Amino acid sequence: RLVEYECPPHLESTVVEKIVDASLKIYRVLGCYDCARIDFRIGYDGNPYFLEINPLPGLNPGSSDLPIMIRRMGMDFNGLISEILDAALNRYRLCVSVK
Numbered sequence: 001r002l003v004e005y006e007c008p009p010h011l012e013s014t015v016v017e018k019i020v021d022a023s024l025k026i027y028r029v030l031g032c033y034d035c036a037r038i039d040f041r042i043g044y045d046g047n048p049y050f051l052e053i054n055p056l057p058g059l060n061p062g063s064s065d066l067p068i069m070i071r072r073m074g075m076d077f078n079g080l081i082s083e084i085l086d087a088a089l090n091r092y093r094l095c096v097s098v099k
Contacts, residue, residue: 007072034087
């Protein structure tokens with residue numbers, strides 16, 4: 001395998017906090033909705049550097065990064081899809097009538 005997944009990452013809590021804060025800001029500034037994968041690289045100086053955002057990440061349960069990472073965090077594929085759907089429904093809750 002060419003990619004090694006560390007989920008959760010083996011990083012200092014301060015670095016994780018920087019990544020979380022930057023991710024939320026990037027996600028909002030770029031106007032993303034419901035789901036995205038945001039990639040960072042940790043520099044030799046120990047600081048996280050934003051690489052890219054994928055606002056439409058792959059969802060193949062066997063080979064796509066997001067489902068693999070989510071599975072390693074303890075959520076199954078159905079849970080991931082449910083979270084994405086819930087986020088979309090919450091955005092459109094005024095337009096959707098639940099019976």
